[in-house]
Amino acid sequence: MSSRASAPGKSRAPAGISYTQVLAAALELLDEAGLDCLSLRRVAGGIGVHANTVQWHVGDKAGLLRAMADSLMADCTREPLPPDPEYRVRTLLQRFRSALLSHRDGARMATEGYSPVEPNTLALTEAMHHALLETGRDPRDAAWTSWTLVYFALGLVQEQQSSPSRMPGFHAEVFDLSGFPALSRTLPHLSGNDFDARFEHGLDLILGCPRGPSSRPG
Known part of the structure; x- marks a missing residue:
């Protein structure tokens, strides 16, 4: 999944955080807390950024789940x-x-x-x-x-x-x-x-x- 596909109108990624890092943090949270506890805010907290930084890469929670599922x-x-x-x-x-x-x-x-x-x-x-x-x-x-x-x-x-x-x-x-x-x-x-x-x-x-x-x- 393209990190820009779900974020129309934004052409530059937040500095220092990559799509790969967001995905890795999401999978780590999944393993630690389970699917029911997965959220953009908790993923962001795991890598020390604001939720809108994660949102830039994946759009919303549905986009995050699509990215995670495809990575498997x-x-x-x-x-x-x-x-x-x-x-x-x-x-x-x-x-x-x-x-x-x-x-x-x-x-x-x-x-x-x-x-x-x-x-x-x-x-x-x-x-x-x-x-x-x-x-x-x-x-x-x-x-x-x-x-x-x-x-x-x-x-x-x-x-x-x-x-x-x-x-x-x-x-x-x-x-x-x-x-x-x-x-x-x-x-x-x-x-x-x-x-x-x-x-x-x-x-x-x-x-x-x-x-x-x-x-x-x-």
Whole structure:
């Protein structure tokens, strides 16, 4: 995101503070205090400037969230990707998930700050759609599969990053499941915290290559 894009009529940045510094301060505040405590004023206080200095670079809080969300996507396409398109899609989603997990409330922040035209986000979307088209999917299937993958990753990471009070889950000692025989059988798998395995399982299903436990490598 251009630091001037959200500040029409201003042609000169405040002396001594860069867009990169503002972004770094915002991400540091996110990690320290969480998304609910994020504000232009608190970001400004972290780097010893007035709020209007931060506002010059990002415009408003929505602009700050767009910049932060897009910054998370920078590493998703920076390194070389596998030549095989199916593995490329999987690698992109693994990097996307890692990016979301790299900061506190990363999934919530990325959802609130999502903008499809930001440079890093656009690069990730292009790489994803290109790989999906290379697998032989038609344009609609490629687009809708991309949506499904991204929404799945965002939702699972948000669950992983949420406090137990927000995501209480199922517990046998809390719920009487005597009238729910199916849930009684699946309960151990609903309350598990193996997010890595759940993520890989979801990718398998969405990409059309479901595997049972006995068929997984290693």
